[in-house]
Amino acid sequence: MSARFLVTAPIPSPGLDLLRCAGEVTVLQDQPDSAFLRHLCASGNFDVVLTHTRDVIDAPLLEQAQLRGVANNAVGFNNVDIAAATANNTMVANTPGVLTAATADIAMLLILGTARRVVEADTMVREGRFHGWEPGLMLGSDVSGRVLGLAGFGRIARATAHRALAFGMDVIFTPRPPVHREVSLTELGEFAGKVKQVRWNELVEHSDFLSLHVPLTDGTRHLVNASVLSRMKSEAVVINTARGPIVDEAALVQALKNGPIGGAGLDVYEHEPALAPGLAELPNTVLLPHIGSATVRVRGEMARLSALNALAMARGELPPHPVNPGAWD
Numbered sequence: 001m002s003a004r005f006l007v008t009a010p011i012p013s014p015g016l017d018l019l020r021c022a023g024e025v026t027v028l029q030d031q032p033d034s035a036f037l038r039h040l041c042a043s044g045n046f047d048v049v050l051t052h053t054r055d056v057i058d059a060p061l062l063e064q065a066q067l068r069g070v071a072n073n074a075v076g077f078n079n080v081d082i083a084a085a086t087a088n089n090t091m092v093a094n095t096p097g098v099l100t101a102a103t104a105d106i107a108m109l110l111i112l113g114t115a116r117r118v119v120e121a122d123t124m125v126r127e128g129r130f131h132g133w134e135p136g137l138m139l140g141s142d143v144s145g146r147v148l149g150l151a152g153f154g155r156i157a158r159a160t161a162h163r164a165l166a167f168g169m170d171v172i173f174t175p176r177p178p179v180h181r182e183v184s185l186t187e188l189g190e191f192a193g194k195v196k197q198v199r200w201n202e203l204v205e206h207s208d209f210l211s212l213h214v215p216l217t218d219g220t221r222h223l224v225n226a227s228v229l230s231r232m233k234s235e236a237v238v239i240n241t242a243r244g245p246i247v248d249e250a251a252l253v254q255a256l257k258n259g260p261i262g263g264a265g266l267d268v269y270e271h272e273p274a275l276a277p278g279l280a281e282l283p284n285t286v287l288l289p290h291i292g293s294a295t296v297r298v299r300g301e302m303a304r305l306s307a308l309n310a311l312a313m314a315r316g317e318l319p320p321h322p323v324n325p326g327a328w329d
């Protein structure tokens, strides 16, 4: 019998073509609600479901599901309950590597965009309020010579460090906040002597730009909360290209409104796609619609990787990028 795939939203080429060569593909055109997705996964009509970050693959779904695998079309997999997947012998796979540079580009764009007030400036021009060069018009802040603090030091953090160093920033990092983990010189590799490891409290207190690059887990939910925000520099900017719930967004709005911090550049939101009340009205923010990986090439590569993961799982083989490789043991 040929393999049967459920794809929860259309994916770019070559993803669907790869799947169609191997079996039957059902592509949902509208975002399924959780009851419908649970029903489809429990129907026994599909071997593998190809999901997106907005699909919640939780324990109740996984307990009823009759699936070999979940191919999540993202590097992050916080939308899938991995423990429940493993307990239910469901393999989960993701798409690491291909979106590293694109996401680091967006982190750098948010750093530059908040520093140089790009949204305010663009709006001023479009609204016809630009009446010629003025010495005090739209003054922002430098990025060179300022401190970028990286929360996390994985692939995307390192790619962001590369970009920031090229812009003359001083880069400090905490590999696994809020806990301490010493990174060896070998692990630092090419960054030895170029970036400095500090503890989480120092990262919070010394960063001019605090950029988040940790996965969303129970340990990182609300990593940036009111208490952390109150210890940041008054001009500091929070940059989030990772996952929204890492930041307590209501506390962020308060901190941006009343001080103590200077700005925020966000690509992800705590209750995505909803924004915390007041966030959209704040001028000292740059707000993007979760487009870290959104280039034509990268989205094609992600689709290819998730299709390859799905094909392998449908054949009963370990996928190229398993998240819980022991799921079928």
Ligand code: GLV
Residues within 6 Å of the ligand: 053, 073, 074, 075, 076, 077, 099, 292, 293
């Ligand atoms: C996007 O957010 C991803 O995790 O790939």
